Amino acid sequence: MSVDEGVLSKAVDEGLSLGAKYVEVRYQKDYVDGVTLRNDKVVSVGVERTEGVGVRVLVDGSLGFASTNDLSLEGVLKAVRVAYERAKALAPLRRKPIEFSEERVGRASYGVVPKVKLEDLSVEERIKLGKEIYDVVLKTALKVKVPAYMFELTTHDQEKLIVTSEGAYVRSYVPRLYVSLNVVLLEPQKGTLQRRLEYAGSGGVEQLKTWNISEDVAGEIKNLEKVLLEGVEPPKDAVDVVVGSEIVGLLVHESAGHPMEADRILGREAAQAGESYVKPNMIGVYRVGNSLATVVEDPTIPGSNGFYLYDDEGVPARPRYLYKEGLLNEPLHNRHTAKIFGVNSNAAARSMDYASEPIIRMSNTYFKPGNMTFEELLEGVAVGVYIKSYMEWNIDDRRWNQRYVGLEAYMIRNGELAEPVRNPVLEITTQGFYSNIVAVDKNLKFYPGTCGKGEPAQGVPVWFGGPNVRISKVRLGVIA
Amino acid sequence: MVGGGSNMKEPLWLAEELVTKLKPRYDDVAALVINDDTAMVKLWNTEPSVVQSWMRTRVGLLLAKNRRLLTLEISARKPEDVLKATERIEEIADKVEESELYAPLPEPEGVKALTGMFDGRVVEALNNPRPYAEAMIDSALSQGVDRVAGTLTLSRVVRALATSKGFSGMEEKTYVEAYLRAFKGEFSGHWAHGSTRLDINALKDVGLKAGQYATITNKKVDFQPGKYSVILSPLVVGNLLGDVAFMASATAVLLGYSMFMKYRLGDVVASEKLSMYDVPHDTSLPRASAFDDEGSPTYDKPIIENGVLKNLLHNSGTAAKMGVKTTGNAGWIFARAWNLNIGLGDFKEDELISELRNGLIITNNWYTRLQNYVEGIFSTVSRDATLLVKDGEILGDVGRVRIASKFSTLMKNIVGISNKPYDIMWWEVRTPTRCGYILAKDINITKPYI
Structure with missing residues (x-):
């Protein structure tokens, strides 16, 4: 030093x-x-x-x-x-x-x-x-x-x-x-x-x-x-979709992590990365998903990309349950937003470098895995699509309306992976995803990212992850 | 090449000192020193959330030895500190392989200094930006909005470059970046401005336009996905064509991040209505500069002119690789545009709405991402006023929808451009862009099914 x-x-x-x-x-x-x-x-x-x-x-x-x-x-x-x-x-x-x-x-x-x-x-x-x-x-x-x-x-x-x-x-x-x-x-x-x-x-x-x-x-x-x-075009009718862990990880980062940042909820990022569909009075009350929908944020995971034990305000880090069994549970706080909410900070203040102010950031965000194997997840799907990876994605500034365009994807026929599918588009609301989950496998996997937020924009290292998740009866789109 | 102000010589002295010290050990040396004093007021719920200040000296070094290419960025002020940091480079220089993007630094050519990039009013306002922040806020509130958020950034920047080929130059400039988002109930509007000069009326216009879009309708209307004619505001044009300019970098082409991998110069890539120029010599735009990071003189040039691809953007290395001359767009390794000027059209803004007749007006967007750079397949999400127009009348706001298309489709389907320019720079438009509103037909618009 x-x-x-x-x-x-x-x-x-x-x-x-x-x-x-x-x-x-x-x-x-x-x-x-x-x-x-x-x-x-x-x-x-x-x-x-x-x-x-x-x-x-x-x-x-x-x-x-x-x-x-x-x-x-x-x-x-x-x-x-x-x-x-x-x-x-x-x-x-x-x-x-x-x-x-x-x-x-x-x-x-x-x-x-x-x-x-x-x-x-x-x-x-x-x-x-x-x-x-x-x-x-x-x-x-x-x-x-x-x-x-x-x-x-x-x-x-x-x-x-x-x-x-x-x-x-x-x-x-x-x-x-x-x-x-x-x-x-x-x-x-x-x-x-x-x-x-x-x-x-x-x-x-x-x-x-x-x-x-x-x-x-x-x-x-x-x-x-x-x-x-x-690769063939995705089916036009609504089908069961198995969303791969790579996309589940990104999806929880975008539609659980970001909307549960207390500074966004309060509007501090309104003119940049935007606000949130979450309002302060919805915490602990609003149901965004069913009982399978639990999303955890944890800076203390050893070896993780978003690892830290104390945040940049000196507050000790701990895991937080953002969504718990479908309910909005605990936003990410720094000492400023914690004061407004009348709670304690949960140590989310991070800075990209010396020239950046500490602001509320994610660290490692993941969807809580279940008990099934991947094969069990596919069982019973007569016609469906498994989307394993993506390239294009985005989400609106309230973190509600999002899109993931599949890269490696396959048809599911009678519970088995079949022919490849090219560019299936999953365009779905936050509640649409978390409410339509029917099964979750046990294969938790993490992926790295550089999360952007703040003004000037700060990129900080994060992990996001999840298991493979099956959602019911979704219409997939095609790219133009 | 000096615009005024104090402590001007220090950055150039540092750059020259570094070149002198490093020249005996390398074939090519370029030292870029940037010194800034910047203040940013960030607004939240109509009041400041934080005032941020930066007083930095940043040094960049480009070093080449036996065609090996090494770059170094360091936040240091003294030559000895920078030279100490080069020890790491020194250790690895001989172990690195030749770079296929190596070219000798260019011999100095006549670089003509630009004037008009420095505005003393910006420097004066650095220590008390309050009246300017208030002017923006009050202007938005005059439109009856509930609250505003945004930023006002004021900066004085000194940029000095010395090279082992004998180039030595320095520029001092100022810039102002202002943007505001205004909220009225569930509706919002956004506007932005970027300039080397401080003009309180331009700042008031930012508040005014944001307020006008936040209050242009109080009605939500239903919307079905499909093909629409769309008017894109200068904010959207700046964002999307900023991505096209990124892909016009020869470095992006070489690294697989460009739709222009599939085209040659002279190919038609857009409607004849579209012209896009790189304009480093427009001294009112924040990234104006007389010389690039290799000491080559910059010059204004078309990237696309009347729909035809005219130039990729080059530094010496990409130019040598492709067998052409540098375009004065270094960026070491990554060539890039300075400022963009999108050619204006003939339409008055209200005439453009009449021409649209039926379709959407998208006043702002964010989160543009590509499925495939080579094909230019992208989508982007609207935010703020997104207006459904029927028979030339605004029916209401459709909420957040998505343009999901190809850049080639979007650019080829342009049918009209308005005649009034706006100078745009904000969080989602990082290359300052002067442009009007653009009308394009048959553009795919989507939204979620559930």
């Missing part, structure tokens, strides 16, 4: 002496090393070294944030003064003061210990991996061409030290590994099919063994080739 801790303490003192009611000083360092390949050729090797301090102050009920990468005492104190002065100047426009909930904040130090350090993955090995996977793609795609292949691998070391005027002192270290692929398959008569694959988690190089990307990609390409060559 290359900041003088005394500087952070003095910055807190400076804010208090100016008259701030609350001062929070966060040092954050993000070191990223990346390599990009196009086909079997290196495009570039990139290194990012970001380091600085973000300061928040509460003054006259107005919230100010300032950041600087001048880590001298003078530089950090200047940031405190700017945050204070600009917040104070805008204070007269506030009708109600901003206040924070009372919390037992942490005094702790924690870190993820990798089995193999990220820095031990040499640049040659990174390049070799990208080439090996390209080779697998070419050897597997026997009947189609591969006009585009892109490989990215990045390692990310993140360190934080949070000091607040209320006694929080939290030091953390989280290393992360990330791999992404873009593959385009082409068959002149059938057109193209595009797949983006991502692998990510906290920890070290040992994750590559767990991911076994080459084998995973070989399976993907083999199946997608078949979809491109033999």
